[in-house]
Amino acid sequence: MFLASASPGSHLNVLLTLLIMWVAAKLMAELFERLRQPAVVGEILAGVLIGASVLGWVAPTEITSTLAEIGVIFLLFTVGLETRPLDIFRVGRKAGLVAVLGVIVPMVCGYLLMRAWGATNVESLFIGTAMVATSVGITARVLGQMGLLDLDTSRIILGAAIIDDILGLLILAVVSSVAEGRVDYLEIALTAGLAIGFTLFIAFVGAPAVTKMAPRIDNLRMENSFFVFGLALCLGLSVAAAYIGVAAIIGAFLAGMALAEATEGQKTMHKQMNGVTEFLVPFFLVSIGMQLKLDVFRDPSVLALTVLVTLVAVITKLVGGGAGALSLGWRQAGQVGMGMVPRGEVGVVVAQIGLGLAVINDALFGVVLFMAVATTLIAPPFLKMLYARDAMTD
Amino acid sequence: MFLASASPGSHLNVLLTLLIMWVAAKLMAELFERLRQPAVVGEILAGVLIGASVLGWVAPTEITSTLAEIGVIFLLFTVGLETRPLDIFRVGRKAGLVAVLGVIVPMVCGYLLMRAWGATNVESLFIGTAMVATSVGITARVLGQMGLLDLDTSRIILGAAIIDDILGLLILAVVSSVAEGRVDYLEIALTAGLAIGFTLFIAFVGAPAVTKMAPRIDNLRMENSFFVFGLALCLGLSVAAAYIGVAAIIGAFLAGMALAEATEGQKTMHKQMNGVTEFLVPFFLVSIGMQLKLDVFRDPSVLALTVLVTLVAVITKLVGGGAGALSLGWRQAGQVGMGMVPRGEVGVVVAQIGLGLAVINDALFGVVLFMAVATTLIAPPFLKMLYARDAMTD
8 A cells, every 4th residue: 555656646635635735834924924924824825826726736625635634623721731731710700701791792793794794694693603603822922922911911811812712613603503404493403502602511520530639640651641532532522522513613612621730831742633633634724725716806795894804803803802891991802802813723623514505606606715814914913003002011 | 636525535534544553553652562562563563453364444555655655765764864875885895794694594595495485586586685685673672781882893783783684675675676577687787787887876976075064955945955955865765766666665775875975963954854754664564464464374385384484594593694604603603693583664665566566475475474573572682691691791
């Protein structure tokens, strides 16, 4: 099997495809880092570049889509690993208010905009959902580079972004269930109940249980027992989530959350996990880019919708998130609102699921992808401006 | 595509398959560690257990075979990472003699045994080749646990095992080229020349070049630049090797060797690599086990051949390797010879390639797999006996 010349082109082609995808992703990541832009955007653009829209070097196959799925599962697992339930309780009411308003305003406005545009109910729900999640990574990196992670507003942003992720995934579970044609309110309520119950169970029962079990896991005879246990839990809960009808990524996220407390400070485990995601996540991001059909933007109405959706996405998060933090003062509210703007990879995941369910078409996929990428690129310079005074007085 | 319920059974089944394979591998690894046996054997047996021969839970698919191939590529990459060309030059003549005799004796005896048994020329060549490589990992772990890695004989064993790997891969390249029907001596010589040239080029030009470039790689803007560069080189040389007609794993091994010097002591890079292999290598080992058809051993002649091949594999390495170290004294020669006995994963790789090329059948695959596993299990207790006196006087 391993000799390409044995069955000409078969395994060699698979290897070549993986090589091109991976190296393209990493070259673009390096380029974007040099331009002081997020690497994640570079990796998505690498996919656009090598995909059918531009160079046509690589086409999606079952293999690439499986690797992409494993990649996004591990991506959400690592997001979960940074989500300690206790931390969320600690940031308390203020972050909760920011998160909830930062979810409702974009969701409702996005939905209404799409309905006004003439989109169907399900399409509008999906676009609204894609506007919900906040990508904490981008803002955290900007604030970290400025040395401002200890500010009150920084803590509120990070806490609210985590709550947004959880709310976003719950909304996604419900919206997907609507998209699959379950118009029965009982069924939708059941999905929502299952997703919420699963989340609460992990937060209140699973996480403490894992933390309590930690010394026993450490005592296992195998090497890297924590890493192995983590991966097994991640794959196991992904399959379990898919079985009960919510997305596999929700299970992966919850697995990470369950382990967050127990693995805090476990440097080896985090580095090993980092190795796995560093290898697999590019396949997810490049696959996303490969699925973008650039020619959808030739249609002026799609282009107009793209600009509108992006504008609404920026303004609604700014206003919704900001309103939640208004008690801190206007400047702080602006900082918090802007900190919530980047949608990053989570908005992209929603778009991908919508495309996979065939409830949004190539044009809407392009609109959402552009929105996710644009909000990610727009926010950092504004954030730096809004925080400039804090950085000076710091 | 991430919602299993969206397209019933498709992605959910893939995830479930991967979950079963991975968790079975890790459970058996843990069990074998508790029995003080090599984890690698446990993971292969996990494949036998869940495969068609016993439980029939999981069948090989294109996805599992691709993951297995990526797994074995990274496995050989990490073997290469431990292979510093300078170290091989240092252990010098004695290890070279042990390695060469430890290659020639098993290869020739294995070939002759199979010919005498009535096997074809190509079959016999493959079985002979599978007897060549030494799995350094098993012996290194036994000696490490006894605290004896600093002994002269230990250094010779480890050095010779590395040379064996290189010789084994070169022989594999030539034998595969024969197996593909290239009976033309010129073509076979060309393959051998390419494989040797490729190896020498990496050892004498590639490795020093990478070592020289190391500070520049470190200066790249991306995170984990060394790890990323390493993976890109691994995938790149694997594809290059497949293109010129030698196995992809040879390219992966050479990529590791090129990086060995530059990444020595780079703990983060090694831990990240460890994460990747810990996730992917089980798919290779379980796939191997899944391909074993247990009922081939119902045929008494196959059973007899299995016992014979295993005996010859043990004796020829013991005698061949030992003869090379005879100048150190009888006891030391015995230690070195026994240290070379385990075939481990490299013998398994050869069997896998033979099966993939359809030059060995299920029965012979079973014979080789049994030999590789048995030599790996047999050697450690004898090694402990042979080294008992050194451990006491140490």
